Amino acid sequence: MAAEHLEDEQVHSVIAEETSQENEHHDEDNRLKPEFLRAVREALDEEDFERVYDLVEPLHPADIADLFELFDEDQRLDLARAIRDLMGVEVIAELNDWVREALIEGLPADVVADIAEQLDTDDAVAMIEDLDREDQQAVLAELDPEDRAAIEAALAYPDESAGRLMSRDFVAVPESMSVGDLIDFLREQRHLPTDFWEVFIVDAMHKPVGTCALSWILRTPRSIPLSDVMKREQTLIPVMMDQEEVALRFQKYALISAAVVDEAGRLVGQITVDDIVHIIQEEAGEDALLLSGAGDGDINEPILLTVRTRLMWLVINLGTAMIAASVVGLFQGAIARLALLAVLMPIVSGMGGNAGTQTLAVAVRALATNQLTSSNTRRMILREFRIALTNGLALGTLIGTGTAIIFGMPMLGLVIAMAMLINNLVAGLVGILVPVTLDRFDIDPAVSSAVFVTTATDTMGFFSFLGLAVLMGLA
Amino acid sequence: MAAEHLEDEQVHSVIAEETSQENEHHDEDNRLKPEFLRAVREALDEEDFERVYDLVEPLHPADIADLFELFDEDQRLDLARAIRDLMGVEVIAELNDWVREALIEGLPADVVADIAEQLDTDDAVAMIEDLDREDQQAVLAELDPEDRAAIEAALAYPDESAGRLMSRDFVAVPESMSVGDLIDFLREQRHLPTDFWEVFIVDAMHKPVGTCALSWILRTPRSIPLSDVMKREQTLIPVMMDQEEVALRFQKYALISAAVVDEAGRLVGQITVDDIVHIIQEEAGEDALLLSGAGDGDINEPILLTVRTRLMWLVINLGTAMIAASVVGLFQGAIARLALLAVLMPIVSGMGGNAGTQTLAVAVRALATNQLTSSNTRRMILREFRIALTNGLALGTLIGTGTAIIFGMPMLGLVIAMAMLINNLVAGLVGILVPVTLDRFDIDPAVSSAVFVTTATDTMGFFSFLGLAVLMGLA
Incomplete structure (x- = not known):
């Protein structure tokens, strides 16, 4: 129970507005301010796209996604056009399903494919899984073969299964490595996943034998073998498991990420908690809606x-x-x-x-x-x-x-x-x-x-x- | 979009029952099997405590906590006595509030204090915050001064605030460090938090100036300064923020952990997503209960x-x-x-x-x-x-x-x-x-x-x- 600090000479002190709950763009509940929305709307109406861009540019991608959802449907395409450069993958991934679908359907297939290639498999799948079969095929045709194979494989799993949810980007290494080997391996690799929080240790059949949180690796001398650092007990997620079950496991065992295995027990993907948080929220919140017969109660639904x-x-x-x-x-x-x-x-x-x-x-x-x-x-x-x-x-x-x-x-x-x-x-x-x-x-x-x-x-x-x-x- | 594997000579192949959804102790929904509970109950009734211990010992702490909740109230103290050695901090932390309170009240203050010292601040606070003022004081008196100060400070924050929720165990280092310095520092430190997923970079006033996910550190050469690896934008959580707001930030910005700052903007704690997952679940699930007037609908409530x-x-x-x-x-x-x-x-x-x-x-x-x-x-x-x-x-x-x-x-x-x-x-x-x-x-x-x-x-x-x-x- 001791906080670890190292004091040092003065450096910066930038935080400023971020500490206060209310700021230029957000009210005290972190909702975008009506004044701000009005300003963006006015600029859009006046077709002053430069001003729109300048207003929206400082926002976090999740806030840009919120902005789309708060706008009326007929204004959303105008907004997308005005801030084209800001419509990165993070914004797309954060959009409500219905809002995203409408926007994606308005875009040509090659643009959608470009976005899909930048996304992790799981986000790319989420983006195109709701498209018509025809539109889906058009996008898949534009992808490079490796990405297409990965996305098609994910789409072959049932809706709401671990296979749909998982990312195929993860780090798996053999037990024979030492901590130092692993660090060198990570430093040399170019195609690492955007985010990973643990390293999976696998055998020659690619079956998981243990797991290693990154913090254990960082605090261990280079010479120690991974087999001495790793934890052998881990929660493995079968690829066909329903996402609600997956969410319950994450919650019960306080997981940050987990290995997904196929029927033969081979490691095929990982699921990280940030994708689970949405599911926990949805699954827990849907009771009130289902009990009342309001379906999934999505206010963006047609x-x-x-x-x-x-x-x-x-x-x-x-x-x-x-x-x-x-x-x-x-x-x-x-x-x-x-x-x-x-x-x-x-x-x-x-x-x-x-x-x-x-x-x-x-x-x-x-x-x-x-x-x-x-x-x-x-x-x-x-x-x-x-x-x-x-x-x-x-x-x-x-x-x-x-x-x-x-x-x-x-x-x-x-x-x-x-x-x-x-x-x-x-x-x-x-x-x-x-x-x-x-x-x-x-x-x-x-x-x-x-x-x-x-x-x-x-x-x-x-x-x-x-x-x-x-x-x-x-x- | 490429999975990172290194194949190697055959090692183990242990996973076995963990891959299948159903196993010796769990049904296909990961609930403890009635047969298993019956066996434990029978052993308890026969006062065969050794057998109870052998039955329960293979379980994960979260499952032991479930076992307590599934048992009738009058059997819970018997069970606790029979598996005394297994009643570790993880079990205590996972217990439903009401069940834990009843158990804790049945234990002497010094035993509670022993458990509290092993817990992270946030879990220790959760354990004793619901006790009577008198019992609380008795436990606090048994704690060593440093832990007592930390817990008392946390208890001074309002219920359900970030200050109550945060852990005071985190890693904060100055911007002047290089990646190599940081790794050496982590290897030398003894009192690191149990879990951490990012390192906070602070200035001389202990105000956060940036944050570094552990994966970025692991993949960066030793000589690179932290200031080149860290991200300067980060979501800071004010210490007085309500936990529901905290949960919304974690969800919106897909956070794994976040720095908590006091009114002066100084780093005072961290909140990790595993503590937030419970809150998201509770807050999202309470709508149906509140709308029906069933309070928080806890089935373990008196x-x-x-x-x-x-x-x-x-x-x-x-x-x-x-x-x-x-x-x-x-x-x-x-x-x-x-x-x-x-x-x-x-x-x-x-x-x-x-x-x-x-x-x-x-x-x-x-x-x-x-x-x-x-x-x-x-x-x-x-x-x-x-x-x-x-x-x-x-x-x-x-x-x-x-x-x-x-x-x-x-x-x-x-x-x-x-x-x-x-x-x-x-x-x-x-x-x-x-x-x-x-x-x-x-x-x-x-x-x-x-x-x-x-x-x-x-x-x-x-x-x-x-x-x-x-x-x-x-x-």
Whole structure:
């Protein structure tokens, strides 16, 4: 626990604006300032492309990518034209998929190929994987044979697999090397990957036998053999592994990079954490979107695609709403005699829906992070049951007392209290049993659980409340 | 785009089970197998601690941590006792906060202090920050002065700030060094951090002037000065920055590690991506939980805390449900005359709720990832309005036609179609305006938006449908 410093004579002191959270281009949340965007837009409208260039030039590539996303679609091509020289690979790699696709489709195939050749395999694959087959072929034809082979090989792996994600640029050396040999080798090589954080040690069959973080190499004398420095245990990623699984491994074992191996166990690529961070963010964030039926919720998605995704979900829900309504339909006579029942029934169904959604959100999250497994399912169900019982009793007492007092009908109070308790228990149990069951059948619980849960809480809410009311002779 | 390999004579071929997704201890999703847990539990029940030790010993520390979380609370202390020697710092660091807290509270202060001294500052802080003030003081008193000072300094920063998160162990050297000097320095140093991925270059005031990835150092001849290798632009993290902001910077700029600076711009710590990955996962995943009012949804949280969090949310929702019910109350006369209205009204309100939740989930996500800013708010509102209009027309036509045919009441069909359209528009607009407005006032939209949105869609659903029905003389 000691920081390592070496003080020295005064050198620079440049940091300046970067330390403050707010600066010329960014607000305090690191978002591009509206004033800045307005200035760029005005310059674009006036076709003062030189001014546009001067404004955008100081930005980090990731901020240039943000700028594109914040602009309206029809302004994006103008902007790209104005800052052509700045449209480097880093900007392209950082763009949202939809925004990139639209821009790439607007560019001729040879320009796209030029960009692809500068990118690491994984970024090049990301860039062209969403193009039409025809456009893809046109770009591939422009690539030099080695790059084309690498990209075609990556595209042969399934979407969202480790094979798609990995970079074919990595450093692999034999165990017989010493630290000094390795350093000399690295100094001599020209075609090293842009970034690497560990060196993989392989055998003659090109199977990984160990790994060496660069910091271990740097602190070890030249004469020591790599086999004495390397760690033999390492997390190997099978090339067919789903990216969500890959992300969970990176997180669980705190990996910075990892070796990807083919079916025969041979090293074929590496995955680095910077590519994983996006996936972790996406996979973790998609639960809320999937649960609500908003698809992947990308605000840059073409609007017709968004409408289709959401509408499909809403139509399914319309079906379940009609099932719930048909339960109410059974009690039309009772409602006609005591319209107050229609006033109170949405409270019971709605509160059940809320409680069910809570349990569902927790269960889906725990399943996604491997915290909820078959080994603790029973404990979790019991836990949710106890929570539902407590909350059901509390809410039932509250609404029951209120109803009895406000409407002067103690029996109605008792009925709504009991219905509330029953529906809370239904909500708690369905809220955990549905996602756990779907997961058991390898169906993503985030995608399909909500329909079942709200159907259950709506129908049971109406049925328990109206049924008890009739049973108790209230109407 | 060329992989670097050096073939060599046959060496090992050890990987074996690690390549396959399923192995002795893990199922194909890398979760510990139920059979394995059962074996450990049985050995524990039989007090065969040697067997427990032999079973657990081959596991990775992260898997041992998982094992604790999967066990029931009352078995965890037994397990800890049985595998005392394996309870290393890595296991402690990987444990869920609640599970760790319970375990740590069961251990004497000097044992906790022993563990804390082995940990990096950031992990040590994470371990003791949640302890009672008294327990915390007891542990601090057992630490050696240097470590105590470091941990106390970290605890002085606000919760969830960069200062809490950072490690005080990093490598900082002056610009005057050459690559060779640096390598010699690293080889001589004893107290280097466990992991570091870049070296920070500082001036005499200890302000960062540049940064050097270890791979650049390794591939550069010894004689080259660091000032020629280092990158001068770097993302500096202010010590008071919120961890969510830190995570966004890491993601946006694809950082592996970053320098943390104090108010005067001096280098005081480093943050590495492996600590950020957990935060990205948590922050991205919490939206679904917060939107549902399930708090942080930690399944290891004490149950009474969970009940309190969820109940508070449910009580708030009970209030809004009563507001919506009171709207229905205005139309009791109409419902008594045509009970069919009570059957259909939940469809209108429920579908509005579904559509509102979709828009809300998208807006909350886009705000959290800085994709939705004041620069494109107007475009997003227009986008949501168009989606709501399309979906409202589609759903309205569907339910309107169905109602007209099934019940033979064309006017009732028209009324429900119009109400559906109106409520979809309300849902779309409220679904985006509420989170954007809350965000403008620096209130986390994920926490509080849903109440407003469902209140709006419930009340407007009931009001538009029942109101139109009365207006059209249906009841």
